[in-house]
Amino acid sequence: MKFTEEHEWLRKDGEAVIVGITQHAADELGDIVFIELPEVGATVSKDDEIVVIESVKAASDILAPVDGEIVEVNAAIVEEPGKVNEDPQGEAWFFKVKPSDPAQMTDMMDEAAYQAFIA
Amino acid sequence: MGDLLNTPLHALHQELGGKMVPFAGYAMPVQYGLGVMKEHLHTRAKAGLFDVSHMGQITLRHDDGYMAVADAMERLMPVNLLDLRDGRQRYGFFTNDAGGILDDLMTARRGDEMFVVVNAACKAGDIAHMRAGLPGVDVEEHTDRALLALQGPASEAVLAPIVPGVEAMRFMDVGIFPTRFGDLWVSRSGYTGEDGYEISVLEEQAEPLARALLAHEDVEPIGLGARDSLRLEAGLCLYGSDIDTTTSPVEARLSWAIGNIRRHGGAREGQFPGAARILDELDHGPDRLRVGLRPEGRAPMRAGTALFADETSDTPVGHVTSGAFGPTIEAPVSMGYIARAQSDHDTQVFGDVRGKRLPARVTALPFTPAGFKR
Numbered sequence: 290m291k292f293t294e295e296h297e298w299l300r301k302d303g304e305a306v307i308v309g310i311t312q313h314a315a316d317e318l319g320d321i322v323f324i325e326l327p328e329v330g331a332t333v334s335k336d337d338e339i340v341v342i343e344s345v346k347a348a349s350d351i352l353a354p355v356d357g358e359i360v361e362v363n364a365a366i367v368e369e370p371g372k373v374n375e376d377p378q379g380e381a382w383f384f385k386v387k388p389s390d391p392a393q394m395t396d397m398m399d400e401a402a403y404q405a406f407i408a
Numbered sequence: 409m410g411d412l413l414n415t416p417l418h419a420l421h422q423e424l425g426g427k428m429v430p431f432a433g434y435a436m437p438v439q440y441g442l443g444v445m446k447e448h449l450h451t452r453a454k455a456g457l458f459d460v461s462h463m464g465q466i467t468l469r470h471d472d473g474y475m476a477v478a479d480a481m482e483r484l485m486p487v488n489l490l491d492l493r494d495g496r497q498r499y500g501f502f503t504n505d506a507g508g509i510l511d512d513l514m515t516a517r518r519g520d521e522m523f524v525v526v527n528a529a530c531k532a533g534d535i536a537h538m539r540a541g542l543p544g545v546d547v548e549e550h551t552d553r554a555l556l557a558l559q560g561p562a563s564e565a566v567l568a569p570i571v572p573g574v575e576a577m578r579f580m581d582v583g584i585f586p587t588r589f590g591d592l593w594v595s596r597s598g599y600t601g602e603d604g605y606e607i608s609v610l611e612e613q614a615e616p617l618a619r620a621l622l623a624h625e626d627v628e629p630i631g632l633g634a635r636d637s638l639r640l641e642a643g644l645c646l647y648g649s650d651i652d653t654t655t656s657p658v659e660a661r662l663s664w665a666i667g668n669i670r671r672h673g674g675a676r677e678g679q680f681p682g683a684a685r686i687l688d689e690l691d692h693g694p695d696r697l698r699v700g701l702r703p704e705g706r707a708p709m710r711a712g713t714a715l716f717a718d719e720t721s722d723t724p725v726g727h728v729t730s731g732a733f734g735p736t737i738e739a740p741v742s743m744g745y746i747a748r749a750q751s752d753h754d755t756q757v758f759g760d761v762r763g764k765r766l767p768a769r770v771t772a773l774p775f776t777p778a779g780f781k782r
Contacts, residue, residue, distance in 0.1 A: 319439065319443055319444055319445075319633070320443055320444055320445035320446075320733075320735075322445075322706075322708065322733035322740075323706050323707050323708060323733070323740070325707070341707075341762065343707065343708050343733070345443075345444040345445055345633060345637065345732065345733055345735070346438075346444065346633060348708070348710065
């Protein structure tokens, strides 16, 4: 699993990459009440704001971690945003993106580096 | 948090896992371990304990007694204070010459004195305003007292064993109760729409009192996050967001606090700052009104969201002043100001959320029914 400084995790799934937010991010956001996901088929560029998350505290964005095409989104978290607080690094993933340049992931943090980053 | 003030409960907040944030110059807990949503729901179901020691507590005295204080305060507020009965509290506001609101506050008649509770962010200004505007009145700020709020349907059962007598109080009663925590100044009121009490206590007794209340299994500590969503569902204004120096009390739908005796035709008509505008708005209606808003989708409409009459017009008809997810309503709720033409209940309006026009309905306030013991 790879991690970004924006508190996303990325896990390879065949040619695609599954993206979600970290437990740390979910804890910091507090109770999540609204999520807007990108359209399947959308072409995104790294750092595009493609997800809106609203918690009881505030609205925030998730940035596309890589260039690519959105191939699947997790509709279950739109129906029940609270799932992200319960299992952010498992069932409550956000979207799958097919990267156009997988090399963009090379420099991302591993788990140990991410833990050090948030410490 | 370098220059922030701490309340007398600071160490307890940290011990309880409070996440401290700056608020009105104080380090205050925005939430504890339960999180905003559960803290909110717990308060509506049982009882929540809030530290509101950052608010200003002030006693006003005059050599000629309460009526002289009330007469002077009526020159600053469009409220009937002379007829306030002993042991009772009343909501009101200081107005400015333009008819805007300088602060909203609670005034209580306690024997010969008036006890006033004002917002934290306004208290220095309020005290200066009273010292300048109340001739012959001594203005004493109580910097040695904490203020706790116990809110929720279990509040009476929690507080009565510790402070015998509070069970007999009705909504907006005030009283002084001698206890093992010293003299407590108690009012049956609050900022959540629930039954509950606000308790002024000497600072050295604040933590022992808070611990005694928290020892009850129905009581959880509640932070500012849930305080905000609770008051929003209850339709209560937050000074600086929903009301300020540019909003009149009539626009803010706070006319109920303006006694008939201070209105046109009343025995003590006018003679408060901004009377011309406020009395005219009472007679003819204001151009805009504070309303409740229920977004039809799930996206919260936060403060600052522009409101439009339809999906295409360029000119806003209003804006949101408070907006959040309402944990009890289980849906987003907002309040804001809107042109009178759009202010009828059930009118559909559109909020601009991230560039999209999302529908919302104008709704009666409060969103959740009040649980006061009247």
